[in-house]
Amino acid sequence: MVNIQNVRKVYKIGEERVVALNDISLKIHPEEICCFLGTSGSGKSTLLNIMAGLEKPTKGTITIQGKKIEKMSEKEVTKFRQKNIGFVFQSYNLLPSLTALENVSLPLTFRGVPKNMRDRIAMEMLESVGLKKHIAHKPSQMSGGQQQRVGIARAFVSKPPIVFADEPTGNLDSKTTEEVMSLMLNMAREYKQTLILVTHDKSIAEFADRIVYILDGNIEKVEEKGLMKGAGIE
Amino acid sequence: MNNLDLIKMALGNLLRRKTRTLLTILGVVIGTSSIVVMLSLGIAMDYSFKEQLSRMGSLNLIDVNNYGFYGEGIAPGGGKDLKLDDHAVNSIRQIQGVQGVMPIKTAYVRIVAGKMMGNLPVIGIQPELMEVFDFKVETGRLLMASDKDAIVFGKQITMNFYNPRLRNPQFGPMGPEPPKIDLMNNKLILTTSMEYGERRMAGVERDPNQKPPKLYKVKGVGILQESQSEKDYNAYMHMDTLQKILEESQRTEQGEGQRRRGSQQNDQYERVSVKVEDINQVEAVQEQIKTMGFQPFSLTDMLKSMKETSRKMQAILGGIGAVSLFVAAIGITNTMVMSIYERTREIGVMKVLGADLTDIRKLFLLEAGMIGFGGGLLGLVLSYLISLGLNKIGGGFLGGMGGNTGISVIPFQLAMAALAFSTIVGLVSGFSPARRAMNLSALEAIRSE
Structure with a gap:
């Protein structure tokens, strides 16, 4: 599904060179729920951005569904994301001018899905995240948990094969965290999607099939939880 | 999407x-309406020039006179003995865009109708050209090719008649009221002698050698509609008849040494009127006639210089308006850049x-x-209101000069052009911000708080 090969990322800050990722290789399997766990500054977010094609690696390749992400032009990457990738952000990133329904249907809008069809799909998504009553609400009228549920609905609405979640519960309290996490996991399992989580929170990582510990730009260790035997470091 | x-x-x-x-839209509104209103003033000027000129005569007529072309030296044919004859008429007729050529001869004659008598210019024309040259009758009919002795009178021609038996016979155009005369039904006698019908003064010996003036019986067949042009003051008859009358009159007057000047030579016309199909071709046709060596004249000449003036005015006025639209364009760019931030x-x-x-x-x-389109649309609405106001207020004191035109005219094309222009201004102003938005790094963007 996702094949990370010898990825290295070096930032140049002034005269100084900062190695964010040293040399990372990893295979993520279809339908796997994989969590990258690390402290802030470990390079886990950089890895996620590189996987999503938002950043280019200094060295190495990322192959998603047989396509080399780092070789694509920005235009191609955007198209690729539109078709294959869903995103859940830490700070929700809902468009403030749009209602919950419009926010959820946004990825479908970008794909050119007709309005009545995308409204129907978005409605179903909102229903399954338990926000049926809030479809006409603007983000400012909702709590953080509700907003993140809208964000999840948006990430899953176009049924992308891969969903990235960057600290999805970073701004939520523990009770809501639990709700949001199980919601995401259920959805990923239901639609047979690959879910890639990035977090610094050990308790979140416990939800995943596999935990990849990242430390100073390297994979420190990989912890598997039964189901996905045989997957590991290349 | x-x-x-x-x-x-x-x-x-x-x-x-x-x-x-x-x-931001308000900026565009002000910019658009200032351009439109400024231009509308210039356009109104153009229109009122045209209106004034068309009151003076038809704009697609060119007159070619038989004087002024020799001895000038400037014209290509200068020095050569150019004649405004049938040959010249034919070659003018062949110029592209010419709808009709009317050769004209004028004779000053005396016509007696019953008790009334009048001196008036009679113009010889070819009857079949009357319709082409916009002759319209009020009563009766136009000349026909078979009319040898028929005359069509201009509307004001009755002013030329008076009763010689009255004490104060001169009514003239300034008279208290036009003389009552029926030119259609009276028997008319035409003569070239200006002494015919006058009472002879006592003591003046009559020259025994002088032949009596030749008299022609003619009949009036039509009165022309009033057209506010020279047509009102002339009578018209068949060219051939007039030609004959002129020739015979010359013969009788030869003995007296009163031979007419060269302008009335038999094979030449006094004037040729050229009608051009399309008003836009007038200039080209006129130019061609000039290369033949003649000195053509048309109202278009005047219109051209007037248009030149109004174009300059429009450029200045439009320029003033354009400045404010330019400022509005900067406003749009600014708004878009802010919006991207x-x-x-x-x-x-x-x-x-x-x-x-x-x-x-x-x-x-x-x-x-x-923003551009909305501003343009509202700007147009404002422009029409301003234009309306200007015509209401300013129409009063300029009315006499401007005629019915008013001082501000916004033609439909100007409105459409303004709308298109303001939209384009919007798009152009938005172009660089839009590119910037497109090229924004997604990662930087989501990181920014």
Whole structure:
């Protein structure tokens, strides 16, 4: 599904060179729920951005569904994301001018899905995240948990094969965290999607099939939880 | 993204910042209406020139006189003995765009109708050309090719008649009222002798050698409609008849040494009137006649110089207006740039969620274009109101000069052009911000707080 090969990322800050990722290789399997766990500054977010094609690696390749992400032009990457990738952000990133329904249907809008069809799909998504009553609400009228549920609905609405979640519960309290996490996991399992989580929170990582510990730009260790035997470091 | 979604989204974004959008639009409104109103003043000037001129005569007529072309030396035919004869008429007729050529001869004759008598100019023309040259009758009919002795009178011609038996016979155009005379039904006698019908003064010996003037019986067949042109003051008859009358009159007058000047030579015309099909071809035709060596004259000459003046005025006035639209354009760019700063994060999210780059550019272009279009539309409404006001207030003291035109005219084409222009200004102003939005790094954008 996702094949990370010898990825290295070096930032140049002034005269100084900062190695964010040293040399990372990893295979993520279809339908796997994989969590990258690390402290802030470990390079886990950089890895996620590189996987999503938002950043280019200094060295190495990322192959998603047989396509080399780092070789694509920005235009191609955007198209690729539109078709294959869903995103859940830490700070929700809902468009403030749009209602919950419009926010959820946004990825479908970008794909050119007709309005009545995308409204129907978005409605179903909102229903399954338990926000049926809030479809006409603007983000400012909702709590953080509700907003993140809208964000999840948006990430899953176009049924992308891969969903990235960057600290999805970073701004939520523990009770809501639990709700949001199980919601995401259920959805990923239901639609047979690959879910890639990035977090610094050990308790979140416990939800995943596999935990990849990242430390100073390297994979420190990989912890598997039964189901996905045989997957590991290349 | 389909276009409807883009439009909706752009509109939504504009409505989100109502005050700012409104202020930006206001700039465009002022810019557009100042251009439109300024230009409308120039256009109105143009129109009133045209109106004034067309009151003076038809704009697609060219007159070629038989004087002024020799001895001038400037004209290509200068020095040569050019004649305004049938040959010249034929070659003028062959110029492209010429609808008809009417050779003209004039004779000053005396016509006696019953008790009344009048001296008037009679113009010889070819009857079949009357319709081409816009002769219209009020009563009776136009000349026909078979009319040898028929005359058509201009509307004001009755002013020339008086009763010689009355003490104060001169009514003239200044008289208290036009003489009552029926030119259609009276028997008319035409003569070239200006002494016919006068009472002879006592003591003046009559020259025994002088033949009595030849008299011609003619009949009036029509009175022309009033046209506010020279047609009102002339009588018209068949060219051949007039030709004959002129020849015979010369013969009788030869003995007295009163031979007419060269302008009335038999094979030459005094004047040739050329009708051009399309008003826009007048200049070209006139130019061609000039290369033949003649000195053509048309009202278009005057119109041309008047147009030149009004074009200059329009350029100056339009330039003043353009400055304010330019300022408005800067306003649009500023608004769009601000809007991008504000929405950086949003743009980033859209990019991450898979919005096409071109869609992002389109979205911003659309917003800028909408400001331009909306401003243009409102600006037009304002322009029409201002124009209306100007014509109401200013029409009073300029009315005498401007005729019915008023001082501000906004033709439909100007309105459409203004709308298109303001939209284009919007798009152009939005172009660079839109590119910037498109090229924004998605990662930087979502990181920015």
